[in-house]
Amino acid sequence: MNRFEVEQDPKSRDTYYLNMGPQHPSTHGVMRIKLHLDGERIISAEPIIGYGHRAHEKMAENRDYIQFLPNPSRVDYLGGMIYNVGYCQAVERAMDIEVPERAEYIRIVCNELNRISSHLLWLGTFLMDLGAFTPFLYAFDDREKILDILDRITGSRLTYCYARFGGVILDIDDVFLDNVSNFCTYFVERLKEYEKLVIGNVIFRERTIGVGIFAPDLAQKYAITGPCLRAMGHENDVRKDEPYGIYDRFDFDVPTQTEGDCFARTLVRMEEMRQSIRIIEQAVSDMPNGLFLAARVPRRIRPPEGDYYFCVESPRGSFGMYIASDGSDIPFRLKLRTPSFSHISAMPAVMASTMLADAVAILGSIDIVVPEIDR
Amino acid sequence: MKTDIVQLFENPYLALGVSIAIIMAYLSVNAIMLIWLERKLSARIQRRIGPQRGPFGLMQQIFDMGKLLSKELLTPEHANKLLYVIAPILVFAPVVALSSLFPITSTYIFHDFNIAIVLILAISGINVIGIFLAGWGSNNKYALLGAVRSVAQNISYEIPLILSVIPIVMITRTMSLYDITLAQETYPFILVQPIALIIFIISATAETNRAPFDIPEAESELVAGFHTEYSGMRFGLFFFAEYSNMIFACALATVLFLGGWRGPLLPDAVWFFIKVYALIVLMMWFRWTFPRLRFDQLMKFAWVVLVPLSLINLLITTLVLKIV
Amino acid sequence: MALIKEILDGTKTLLTGMKVTLDNFRKPPVTSQYPMEKIEMSEAFRNVIVLIEKEDIGSHDCIDCKLCERVCPSFCIYLDGERPEGLRRKRSTKFEVDFALCSDCGLCLDVCPTDTLGYSKVHDEAGYNRSDFLYDLLEPWADKEEAARERLKEIEAEQAAERARKAAARKAKKVRREK
Numbered sequence: 045m046n047r048f049e050v051e052q053d054p055k056s057r058d059t060y061y062l063n064m065g066p067q068h069p070s071t072h073g074v075m076r077i078k079l080h081l082d083g084e085r086i087i088s089a090e091p092i093i094g095y096g097h098r099a100h101e102k103m104a105e106n107r108d109y110i111q112f113l114p115n116p117s118r119v120d121y122l123g124g125m126i127y128n129v130g131y132c133q134a135v136e137r138a139m140d141i142e143v144p145e146r147a148e149y150i151r152i153v154c155n156e157l158n159r160i161s162s163h164l165l166w167l168g169t170f171l172m173d174l175g176a177f178t179p180f181l182y183a184f185d186d187r188e189k190i191l192d193i194l195d196r197i198t199g200s201r202l203t204y205c206y207a208r209f210g211g212v213i214l215d216i217d218d219v220f221l222d223n224v225s226n227f228c229t230y231f232v233e234r235l236k237e238y239e240k241l242v243i244g245n246v247i248f249r250e251r252t253i254g255v256g257i258f259a260p261d262l263a264q265k266y267a268i269t270g271p272c273l274r275a276m277g278h279e280n281d282v283r284k285d286e287p288y289g290i291y292d293r294f295d296f297d298v299p300t301q302t303e304g305d306c307f308a309r310t311l312v313r314m315e316e317m318r319q320s321i322r323i324i325e326q327a328v329s330d331m332p333n334g335l336f337l338a339a340r341v342p343r344r345i346r347p348p349e350g351d352y353y354f355c356v357e358s359p360r361g362s363f364g365m366y367i368a369s370d371g372s373d374i375p376f377r378l379k380l381r382t383p384s385f386s387h388i389s390a391m392p393a394v395m396a397s398t399m400l401a402d403a404v405a406i407l408g409s410i411d412i413v414v415p416e417i418d419r
Numbered sequence: 420m421k422t423d424i425v426q427l428f429e430n431p432y433l434a435l436g437v438s439i440a441i442i443m444a445y446l447s448v449n450a451i452m453l454i455w456l457e458r459k460l461s462a463r464i465q466r467r468i469g470p471q472r473g474p475f476g477l478m479q480q481i482f483d484m485g486k487l488l489s490k491e492l493l494t495p496e497h498a499n500k501l502l503y504v505i506a507p508i509l510v511f512a513p514v515v516a517l518s519s520l521f522p523i524t525s526t527y528i529f530h531d532f533n534i535a536i537v538l539i540l541a542i543s544g545i546n547v548i549g550i551f552l553a554g555w556g557s558n559n560k561y562a563l564l565g566a567v568r569s570v571a572q573n574i575s576y577e578i579p580l581i582l583s584v585i586p587i588v589m590i591t592r593t594m595s596l597y598d599i600t601l602a603q604e605t606y607p608f609i610l611v612q613p614i615a616l617i618i619f620i621i622s623a624t625a626e627t628n629r630a631p632f633d634i635p636e637a638e639s640e641l642v643a644g645f646h647t648e649y650s651g652m653r654f655g656l657f658f659f660a661e662y663s664n665m666i667f668a669c670a671l672a673t674v675l676f677l678g679g680w681r682g683p684l685l686p687d688a689v690w691f692f693i694k695v696y697a698l699i700v701l702m703m704w705f706r707w708t709f710p711r712l713r714f715d716q717l718m719k720f721a722w723v724v725l726v727p728l729s730l731i732n733l734l735i736t737t738l739v740l741k742i743v
Numbered sequence: 744m745a746l747i748k749e750i751l752d753g754t755k756t757l758l759t760g761m762k763v764t765l766d767n768f769r770k771p772p773v774t775s776q777y778p779m780e781k782i783e784m785s786e787a788f789r790n791v792i793v794l795i796e797k798e799d800i801g802s803h804d805c806i807d808c809k810l811c812e813r814v815c816p817s818f819c820i821y822l823d824g825e826r827p828e829g830l831r832r833k834r835s836t837k838f839e840v841d842f843a844l845c846s847d848c849g850l851c852l853d854v855c856p857t858d859t860l861g862y863s864k865v866h867d868e869a870g871y872n873r874s875d876f877l878y879d880l881l882e883p884w885a886d887k888e889e890a891a892r893e894r895l896k897e898i899e900a901e902q903a904a905e906r907a908r909k910a911a912a913r914k915a916k917k918v919r920r921e922k
Contacts, residue, residue: 175709176709178461181467199789203847205846205848240759241759245759247709251710466774709760
């Protein structure tokens with residue numbers, strides 16, 4: 045028996061089980077949630093995962109460091125750039141590879157654009173789960189603008205393989221920088237529209253305020269990170285706490301809320317988009333000239349024997365890579381710590397004794413990406 | 420001077436047949452056009468183009484109809500066959516039965532009935548039974564949940580709906596829709612009963628299961644709600660019923676609050692339909708703007724906000740009528 | 744009273760939302776009609792890899808080094824080659840890519856020593872089964888292969904002559920220094 049399950053009279057025939065998934069409009073992929081329901085009220089919820097398991101960690105053990113490059117962006121297809129860059133940064137840190145200034149700035153711009161696009165998709169799908177169709181299309185329209193900008197230099201729209209050890213694969217040009225600046229000015233205005241349409245809406249508030257509260261002890265129990273943790277009042281951001289890349293050079297705030305409910309998570313993410321725009325604007329104005337790929341990158345990527353842990357701030361939380369190297373060019377073990385997995389583990393505790401419609405809202409608000417859970 | 424179309428025929432059964440045929444034809448064309456309108460409207464709101472086959476994308480609906488008609492009618496294995504089959508018909512039937520009561524023009528109407536409002540409120544409740552049978556008969560948990568939600572919702576919203584109609588009846592002292600329209604000669608009742616109109620529109624949106632009150636078919640929660648298991652033209656009937664219910668509710672609102680066929684210059688029927696479709700566009704606009712309410716909030720809204728509000732409105736109307 | 748205020752505030756937010764949708768209703772659609780409307784692909788667009796023509800050779804310059812085959816994470820490149828008579832370098836005789844497996848990572852382009860790999864600019868290829876995506880990259884170059892080999896022979900002869908000249912010069916220098 046699940047420890048979150050409410051004591052039930054076994055003879056009681058008033059409750060029933062409902063399988064939400066594996067195919068269900070609001071599980072955002074193939075995931076199943078076994079709901080024990082009393083009418084509309086959830087007695088217990090049990091997420092069942094693994095339908096999209098692709099053995100990324102095992103694949104890492106069978107190919108060398110370079111060959112694993114396309115994989116991280118497939119782990120989380122919404123934050124592909126951040127994962128791709130993060131993996132490169134992890135290996136660079138292990139090998140002490142110098143990255144040129146320009147490459148670092150390009151990476152920051154791309155990372156933050158990617159973060160906005162991921163948050164936009166979250167906004168759209170979350171509101172779709174709540175029954176509003178129109179913001180979904182608006183968010184996709186704006187997301188498409190970001191994808192077009194990134195497409196120009198990376199050649200991909202979703203699963204990027206743009207970063208390389210020691211820099212990036214292609215240099216940016218002035219047109220790219222213009223596009224980014226134009227997008228920034230456009231998007232700041234657009235965010236106000238979203239806030240009018242969504243945040244202010246009384247129905248949206250009714251649906252989210254006080255719904256899906258993460259109890260304070262859950263944060264430690266389940267290693268909640270990212271916007272979900274920030275919505276609980278903890279100012280926790282990998283970019284600030286242990287700055288990687290050159291994030292320590294930029295001036296940005298870590299938005300927090302204290303309630304820990306769906307509405308707080310929404311506010312945190314909306315503010316995060318604004319902060320990302322701030323970072324991008326700073327990075328674009330400071331963009332130095334120079335190399336975009338380090339001139340001297342070791343031909344064979346062989347991190348010295350030992351264990352390395354590196355984490356980056358993905359749109360969903362802290363994405364960590366644990367590399368156990370035995371000195372060869374194939375990782376002995378590469379563990380991916382994905383935030384969605386931690387968050388979905390907390391679902392039984394969060395979903396218990398809410399309504400069926402709330403379950404959908406909670407799932408949407410924590411922004412799960414199912415391939416990231418299964419890996 | 421008015422003429423009942425039904426009385427033009429000597430044989431009452433022939434009259435019945437003709438009026439049903441005309442109404443059915445109108446409702447089908449209307450549903451198709453409304454689906455087109457909704458798709459175009461939502462497309463523009465979302466900055467898309469929408470259907471484009473044929474002139475203005477009108478052919479798209481014809482093709483969709485063809486698809487629905489040509490699809491195989493599947494029945495789930497453990498479904499209750501009888502209930503499963505009659506449910507869509509039961510949902511559609513009340514609208515057909517009641518549409519003949521509306522005075523579209525000042526001269527010709529299908530049938531003037533002196534207790535039309537009672538009849539409308541009584542018979543339009545039948546479609547809840549249809550929805551419940553659909554949910555129960557399909558032997559699917561999602562469908563059952565949707566059906567249960569639908570019944571609870573429809574019963575709750577029937578009360579404010581009725582309470583918002585009563586002031587009109589009190590003012591006009593008649594239940595015939597024709598006479599109510601006649602009574603709005605000087606001014607439409609929206610001017611004296613604005614709160615009743617708002618309550619009526621909200622309740623009617625809930626009655627027709629449209630967003631933001633579409634929880635019986637909340638697709639992100641219940642897949643498709645009560646019609647999860649339906650396919651082909653049986654599903655098409657639910658679809659038709661939704662749009663027919665919409666036009667039914669909006670026509671009622673037009674007659675009660677907006678003065679029916681009354682209006683300057685243009686012919687009567689044109690004014691009537693302009694008003695009806697304006698209300699429909701408003702309902703569509705709601706749908707493409709708002710998120711969905713939660714089930715318990717929906718019930719709370721009906722009982723805590725709408726019912727007291729309509730009772731207060733009723734009380735005020737009574738006092739004013741007594742004094743004046 | 745609080746309830747009435749709540750209702751009024753709520754209604755106001757709903758009307759604000761409706762105004763936003765109305766504003767967007769007035770704006771033109773952003774849809775691009777894809778098959779009817781041609782979409783410009785970006786310079787960096789990645790699709791299946793192709794062999795790029797080298798101007799001095801008049802054909803591709805794949806030397807069958809098999810670096811791309813080795814680095815490919817999806818193992819979707821199949822290479823084979825021969826050393827033509829009278830040539831120093833090898834020429835590939837088989838270069839197949841199973842695009843159904845390819846993940847467009849671009850690692851093969853990074854490692855190519857002769858920079859003869861590039862991306863195809865055709866973005867709308869489709870097929871009915873997996874074997875439709877088995878591309879033979881040498882096919883477009885098949886009729887130019889003979890000429891290319893002849894050209895390569897000339898180039899290599901020139902290069903050999905150059906080398907010989909340099910070697911002779913070095914030798915002469917050495918001899919002079921010794922003197």
